[in-house]
Each structure stands twice: as C-alpha cells, then as structure tokens.
Amino acid sequence: MAKPASAKAFIFIAYFAILPLAAATALLFPQPAATRPETAQGGDYLEALLACYPNMFIMQDTNTIIWNDGDIQSIDDGELKDFETMLIKADIADQFSIPYPAGAAAAPPARNQDPGRIRNTAFFKKLYGNNAADVQASLKPLLWMPGVFDRTILFNTRCGAWDSLKKVSEELAALPARFHVYLENIGGTYAWRPIQGTDRLSPHSFGIAIDINTAYSHYWLWDATYQYQNKIPMEIVEIFEKHxxxxxxxxYHYDTMHFEYRPELLW
Ligand SMILES: [Zn+2]
Structure with missing residues (x-):
C-alpha cells in the first residue's frame, strides 16, 4: 500500500533534516581511534568480549560497558599510545591491538609483538576479583593431569577459566610420557603479586595463569642478553590454545612457561 502524502513529506523532511544533524553530531563528538581492532581471526572484538565473558557486563554504547555491579567503563580512551605507554595504561581496546597468532609455528616474535601482554587491570579485577581475598574466594582445587601427577593446583572458577584448565589438564594427561617432563613441578598458578620489575598486577594474581616447568622455560628477564629461545613442544601449546x-x-618479551586464560584473543 502506498504511503499517504503526509507520511512521504515527513520522511522527506526527516531525511534531509536528520542527515546534516547526524553529520554535525559526528563532527562535534568524534568517535575515538579510527581503526577498531579485530581479533586474530578477524572477528569484532566487542562481540568477542560479549561471547567470552557472558553476563559480566552489557554494552551501553559501542564505547561503554556497564558491569553487572553497575560500574561504567569506557572501552577505548581514544589515545594513540606507543608500546610502553600501552603496557602501563592500556584500555580494553588496547588489549586487542596485537593479534594473537594461534596455531602458528613457534618462531621468534617481531620486536614488541606481545599479544595478550597488554592488559587493562580494572578489566581483570571486574572479571576475577578486586583484591586478593576476593580472588581467593573464587579459587578451586584442580587435580593437575589426573593419573600422571598427584598434585592439586588452584584456579579461578569465574568466566570458565577453571573448566577450561580442567580440559587442558585432562588432554595433557593423555599425551605420551615424553611430554611429562615439561609439565611436572609446575611453576605455579595463583599468586597475588606484581609482574617482575613493575607495579602492575600479574595475571597470576587473578588465578587465570599457569607456569609449567620452569626448568625447561625461558623468560626474557632471566637472560643477560636478549635471545628468544623455546623448548616447550608445540603439542602442549596447541592443547592450551584449543581451550x-x-x-x-x-x-617478543618471551615467557615460555606461561599460559593465560584469554579466550577473547582466540575467538
Ligand atoms: Zn606466568
């Protein structure tokens, strides 16, 4: 059915009135940072966050989230930062600024390519606990590699972290015995502490990171001169990444013992 003339007139006026208004609004209130980061798989990073951390927050608009405790946090502060600044004052969008190359062959990363090492601490406090006591209340014992080792470790039950490590643990337990050496005497999981040489909280503080056997690992700060090296078999890496x-x-700032639950970077 044809629209009445008055409706057509309204649409016409609305079209020509609203478009310039929208354009003027865009000029007055520019959106931050032109390029929106994508996940490594080319996905939208906001979709990745919503999919990986369901029921933790809602989107107020494309640059603002409302956490389920009512706190509001902006996603992109609009600042263009160099690598060092990003490490110190990352926003949520910055966390996606370096795509994580899941499934790639082990190779020395290019300078400052540290996908996942850029973290917004406020984000992790909201997800996993605001302080040590809060995180500890969400930790649960997990039998590490059942049938292989007789050891219990602690991991955070929030956001699927514990469930995912349980799957990793069971799949690692099924690997041939030659892999066990990398996975025994693990370096640890939960510890409320800063990252070595910084005042930023380590992801170990949130009970979402695990260091495997340090005796077969390389950490950039342990080496007097920078030299990327790795002994951890990719079969182990693949199982962690899968989950x-x-x-x-x-x-680039290598830490080959370290695995960290960051499903949004693998989404
Ligand atoms: Zn670690």
Whole structure:
C-alpha cells in the first residue's frame, strides 16, 4: 500500500533534516581511534568480549560497558599510545591491538609483538576479583593431569577459566610420557603479586595463569642478553590454545612457561 502524502513529506523532511544533524553530531563528538581492532581471526572484538565473558557486563554504547555491579567503563580512551605507554595504561581496546597468532609455528616474535601482554587491570579485577581475598574466594582445587601427577593446583572458577584448565589438564594427561617432563613441578598458578620489575598486577594474581616447568622455560628477564629461545613442544601449546589459553612463548618479551586464560584473543 502506498504511503499517504503526509507520511512521504515527513520522511522527506526527516531525511534531509536528520542527515546534516547526524553529520554535525559526528563532527562535534568524534568517535575515538579510527581503526577498531579485530581479533586474530578477524572477528569484532566487542562481540568477542560479549561471547567470552557472558553476563559480566552489557554494552551501553559501542564505547561503554556497564558491569553487572553497575560500574561504567569506557572501552577505548581514544589515545594513540606507543608500546610502553600501552603496557602501563592500556584500555580494553588496547588489549586487542596485537593479534594473537594461534596455531602458528613457534618462531621468534617481531620486536614488541606481545599479544595478550597488554592488559587493562580494572578489566581483570571486574572479571576475577578486586583484591586478593576476593580472588581467593573464587579459587578451586584442580587435580593437575589426573593419573600422571598427584598434585592439586588452584584456579579461578569465574568466566570458565577453571573448566577450561580442567580440559587442558585432562588432554595433557593423555599425551605420551615424553611430554611429562615439561609439565611436572609446575611453576605455579595463583599468586597475588606484581609482574617482575613493575607495579602492575600479574595475571597470576587473578588465578587465570599457569607456569609449567620452569626448568625447561625461558623468560626474557632471566637472560643477560636478549635471545628468544623455546623448548616447550608445540603439542602442549596447541592443547592450551584449543581451550582459550594464550602462550607467553608467542611474545617478543618471551615467557615460555606461561599460559593465560584469554579466550577473547582466540575467538
Ligand atoms: Zn606466568
């Protein structure tokens, strides 16, 4: 059915009135940072956050989230930052600024390619606990590699972290015995502490990171001169990545013992 003339007139006026208004609004209130980061798989990073951390927050608009405790946080502060600044004052969008190369062959990363090492601490406090006591209340014992080792470790039950590590643990337990050496005497999981040499909280503070056997690992700060090295077999890395963990062996600032639950970077 044809629209009445008055409706057509309204649409006509609305069209020509609203478009310039929208354009003027865009000029007055420019959106921050032109390029929106994508996930490594080319996905939208906001979709990745919503999919990986369901029921933790809602989107107020494309640059603002409302956490389920009512706190409001902006996603992109609009600042263009160099690498060092980003490490110190990352916003949520910055966390996606370096795509994580899941499934790639082990290779020395290019300078400052540290996917996942850029973290907004406020974001992790909201997800996993605001302080040590809060995080500890969400930790649960997990039998590490059942049938292989007789050891219990602690991991955070929030946001699927514990469930994902349980799957990793069971799949690692099924690997041939030659892999066990990398996975025994693990370096640890939960510890409320800063990252070595910084005042920023380590992801270990939130009970979402695990260091495997340090005796077979390389950490950039342990080496007097920078030299990327890795002994951790990719079979182990693949199992962690399959279940939402990133690997510190994919960082220029290498930490090859370190695995961290960051499903949004693998989404
Ligand atoms: Zn670690």
């Amino acid at each position: 939402g963990f990133i690997w510190g062996g994919r960082w």
